[in-house]
Amino acid sequence: MSDLSIIVIEDEPSIAEVVHLYLKRAGYQVTIVGDGQAALDTLARQLPDLVILDIMLPHVDGFAITRWLRDRSDVPIIMLTSRREESDRIAGLELGADDYVVKPFSPQELVSRVRAVLRRTRGSQTGSDTPLVFPTLTIDPQTRLVTALSQEINLTAREFDMLYWMARHPRQVFTRSQLLEAVWGLSEYIDPSTVTVHLRRLREKIEPDPANPAHLLTVWGVGYKFEP
Ligand code: CA
16 A cells, blocks of 8 residues: 555546546545646645646646646656547657556556556656755755755745745746746736735845845846846
8 A cells, every 4th residue: 555646637527436446446545636727726735646637628738737737846647648649649748748548548557557657756866856955045845944044944835836946947037927827827817916025025034135135136127036
């Protein structure tokens, strides 16, 4: 048995049900979501250990969900594709899916693929979960712990996500809408000034002198960047 969690995003109840049954029997904790938007909401709250993803979904399709996931994590993704659409399979893999299973599939085969993908991805450290260490700042995505000048900093989940995102792309300039999309997700409507507010709070928390930031810099007329 394992306590690994899997989210199955599939809008056909008969398929979702049988996948649920087999994965549960294989010892995984399984959540079924039948709608793309609901899937993004669920994934934004907590990432599972693996995602099984249908392509054709109501509201937000499997490609958009893959893109959204790959912007923020290396969580393994197995796509469920229809036999006819070879282009879909290629597109899915190019977007960063780890594997695909062609419908109709045997549930036992899907379980084997899940095991294989988890073995592969958990066996090799992907590198993205290792702490980012800068001279005065450390960001650990595993524990979500941030220290600045050896002091532990309390960040909200969004503040952490935004700092981590920017620090993973040092010196890259992001507009407010790019940061919104990367940190808050594709389809939620949020005022861009939210980014400004979060950035200001982050500066107050991690910068020794928030008025003269060393890490979180404003690029006038464009947006923000992280300076290591
Ligand atoms: Ca479907």
